[in-house]
Amino acid sequence: MRVAVIGASGYTGLELLRILSRHPEFELRVATSEQRAGMSVGDAFPSLRGIVDLEFEANDPAAIAPRVEVAFTALPHAASAPTVVALRKAGVRVVDLSADFRLRDDETYRSWYGDHPAPELIGSAVYGLPELYREQLAKTELVAVPGCYPTSALLPLVPFLRQGLVEPTGIVVDSKSGVSGAGRKLDESFLFAELDDNCYAYKVGNQHRHVPEIQQEAAAAAACDVSVTFVPHLLPTIRGIVTTVYLRTNRPISTAEANAVLTDAYANERFVRVLPDGQTPSLAAVRGSNFCDVAVYSDERNHTLVVMATLDNLVKGASGGAVQSANVMCGFPEHAALLEAPLVP
Amino acid sequence: MRVAVIGASGYTGLELLRILSRHPEFELRVATSEQRAGMSVGDAFPSLRGIVDLEFEANDPAAIAPRVEVAFTALPHAASAPTVVALRKAGVRVVDLSADFRLRDDETYRSWYGDHPAPELIGSAVYGLPELYREQLAKTELVAVPGCYPTSALLPLVPFLRQGLVEPTGIVVDSKSGVSGAGRKLDESFLFAELDDNCYAYKVGNQHRHVPEIQQEAAAAAACDVSVTFVPHLLPTIRGIVTTVYLRTNRPISTAEANAVLTDAYANERFVRVLPDGQTPSLAAVRGSNFCDVAVYSDERNHTLVVMATLDNLVKGASGGAVQSANVMCGFPEHAALLEAPLVP
């Protein structure tokens, strides 16, 4: 099946090239980059020399549509929607990595991002977490790939909300992320000399655009409104998110019981690894892979569950998750091209 | 005033040498190291060549006591107490960096550390946070230097507990620490190849020995029992702690009001810098210095205060704090040798 990567020179785009280059079913035909149009992928990105034999081209949905069956769009929010609209009209199945189709409520979208560039498509995409929406993904032609932070928050959080074991308000999500989540952005704060050996919180509490996305899916799991205090921190790593979720239990729960909730929820999930009691998930153990590792500890004294998750923000948190959803949508084995071992050490 | 550093070859010991080498009042006379006894400090630690002109000697309190007026003890817990006892009996003022004299309750000490090696001294030390105990420090001859995590948790936490603005239970302290906090310990998990680009939680919830210490001082501030869920994470940095504290407010509080609580509490403190609204404290901005930077955000929707603090675990979190307390104890200017600018970038 022929595929395009639209916006292939950013970090998530490159990661799509990396993953798709080993995919047994998808054949990479188109890679776009406005800035590098006309350059070979290998000249622009020496790591892909000998791996991807394509030339970057400009983004022209009309010209691309006839050449592929599936497109991954890795463009900034608002810039993505028009391309998605054009590709969908031409019958191309789309996996969109932007924020444009994640929120199902027009009003919420507007308050965080401004007017929606394609309001008619709002609500028509399936949220690309196969662990939550596998059946719907098998039937859709438009996938909205979740944000990296929401994936890292929802996988540990949803099983407890579904079971009604925890309070839906006062939830704390403390995340620590490598800097590639911000893309290849020329901002002083992302310079090596500024970020090495450094760490700090940013967009604290209720200021990050991933808040409404986490709350939307958490509410769907809890079947009631959910309120989350979200504090992202920047880590001096390239990849990876460590998310620590704090939940108030509404009755005493032991660590073993809490662990069983996760184990049951993910018994059949290949990419969510529930760690045994006493182990905690680490960034390194998921580096470069599509796994999300989760574990839980119950501080019964304090009626508090600590649920931990790690994932690689560019893989399970973006491009790997996108391919996983595409596999489901296209009827391929869900793990195709995604069972690479993490890069350890 | 002549001083000794007992246990001078560990990370906190070396940091004491680094700070004391520029101290205008303390004169470094003795540095002990069992493993390196007989070596010059500069041969053992090339960074200190040309800075500290001493030879390491073995720890012999009887031989050391007559040669100094003040001793900093940087030995492991339980190993420290006998030396402290001997030095105190000989009239030497002691600043102890171990955990031996931080807890004032014998029973609590025993449940976390085992039998106390010098129970008669329990409760006789002053907790070495001048921001909380300045008057007592001026009158004591034995200082118990706080743990690095407790310092990073108490400075942001105490003002809110003292004002009774937050609930004393369900408190969450999510800390991220550089690896030097563990000392120069030969453990596989502290190897560069294991920790670089990595991050993970450990001793989750109620398992770290700093929990009872945080709770002891938090309870003193709140004038009631306080229950803290503490989750430390390891960062891929040498130095620094980022602590994010989550508190439930018992009435609506704006960020501005919360900021004023911190500003009032630390108006006269040279080493606690309250950041203006909208800034968040970073590790880099305190690297190598005795500062603790704090800031606060109120997520009013969720009745949750997010209070953030950063410090250098080897300076304000250990050796710098120790010298600060020693300055107070000895009547020197509290900032002597401690106003070095952070190493940025």
Place this chain on the structure above:
Amino acid sequence: MRVAVIGASGYTGLELLRILSRHPEFELRVATSEQRAGMSVGDAFPSLRGIVDLEFEANDPAAIAPRVEVAFTALPHAASAPTVVALRKAGVRVVDLSADFRLRDDETYRSWYGDHPAPELIGSAVYGLPELYREQLAKTELVAVPGCYPTSALLPLVPFLRQGLVEPTGIVVDSKSGVSGAGRKLDESFLFAELDDNCYAYKVGNQHRHVPEIQQEAAAAAACDVSVTFVPHLLPTIRGIVTTVYLRTNRPISTAEANAVLTDAYANERFVRVLPDGQTPSLAAVRGSNFCDVAVYSDERNHTLVVMATLDNLVKGASGGAVQSANVMCGFPEHAALLEAPLVP
């Protein structure tokens, strides 16, 4: 074809597991580790949970030989030879990652490593650089995988020696290596707090055991004795070697001509990527991959060629190179399991 990894819990052993887990022809049947015998691979190394479904066992060549056709031995030098002897006697083809069979001269081996544990096998192995010994590898049953530094020095060096364009003495090889080359060794100097933000030379000039190996293969290429001053440096990275070779030319050579020497030598090599003039090889562009990137600059003023190479010491410099040689030995496509894109960013 069934394979064993003997010594599977060290860094090169783990890397073999990582690569072999995706190999289309080799089937991983045995993984040994004395320290972790009886543990599942996934429990011991969480990164491999869900990837490698084996239990570590103790190394018992007699018990292992009947169960596999090929064995990779990743044991320390001297410890490796007895296992290799036993496996070879039982007819198992062996790819040995230790130093035991790299040197073809008994005397040289002895002066650097001590008495050889299996002198009868000296000279019987083929040096596992397919770029130099492809034909011989196709016919052998015992491969001596090169050291990581020698691979990074020989690939840029050999083409110039073969052409007789440079002086065979006074050669300078300045290498910079990530710390995983030292294995998971519990040495203070490899602690994160010691190595982060650090860099230094070690075993300077003629002291590293890779010197005789580089000289042996360089001499074979030059058809005369070659003398190399080798200076390895430790980098604050987990993986990767950057080697910069300085050669005296014996006649004026332009950069373009020098580049052509490399391009001609490696025109048909899939894993050696010769960069265009003006680009320099980077660690990042080969991270996690089996590529070796090379480039050259001629400083004609100074009659000096600067030849640069980068590779991932655990892949092309060890386990990837081992699999590449095994592929050749077994008649599989040389690139099987080895065309993964580098992990960038």
Place this chain on the structure above:
Amino acid sequence: MRVAVIGASGYTGLELLRILSRHPEFELRVATSEQRAGMSVGDAFPSLRGIVDLEFEANDPAAIAPRVEVAFTALPHAASAPTVVALRKAGVRVVDLSADFRLRDDETYRSWYGDHPAPELIGSAVYGLPELYREQLAKTELVAVPGCYPTSALLPLVPFLRQGLVEPTGIVVDSKSGVSGAGRKLDESFLFAELDDNCYAYKVGNQHRHVPEIQQEAAAAAACDVSVTFVPHLLPTIRGIVTTVYLRTNRPISTAEANAVLTDAYANERFVRVLPDGQTPSLAAVRGSNFCDVAVYSDERNHTLVVMATLDNLVKGASGGAVQSANVMCGFPEHAALLEAPLVP
């Protein structure tokens, strides 16, 4: 003595503020920054809050001159000269950290930098390496602070050239530098996600602007033309340079004899630490300090000396060296404000 820092918001400017804030004789009166004019230093750079109590102002030499006796200019090359001219005319002593006054040959300057903005001052500055030009510095009013790479190359190189022990051509200088040497430059290649875990050569051989500077001072030491192949590499560290120099000896020299050359040359130098045989200089041991550590190894087989040096590029390689020269120029103790211990670990 009142001083100004012109261009105080770049990395070398900030480092000057850091060092001058603890200087016993210099009083910081002016700090300029075009971009941050009007902001307090502490608001713009939180690390300096509570350390430097100044407001950035725009650079106006006429307004600044009457307020100070000494100015440090930390502006880009070509931009610096006009300010230097204006300050000198007003009688202000100037320590210039740009490249504008380092080269004494107009033609050489032009071929590397273009037309000189103040040709009348060429040759009037003293090269700010007190180890080479102490007497001249004591008499000058204009100091040209050396580049960071040249300082790291000349201190190990000069003693051997002065003694005539090595050949003046074919010299190889292989340097590895932290990224702060490039300043706070918004370039994709300096982003954390591009540089972490990375290392590569750049401006190879005879392309870096520090080549003519190294050659100028090396020639002065050798009393003949000197030709240097210079290969800088970028390290994944914020600070520090590791320089490894390769020299051809013109007669057999033992390591001990070579070490004696260094020891004799630097016997009375406080900031150049010659390490004992067998030790090699490390970045960490000089981090944040004004030291330059040097060591030597003679590979007699190969008639090659390996001379190693490490320094902190922002301290001894820039702002610390600048203050050291200013101390000499002003008759203060040469080490004033410069004897801080390195930040280890």
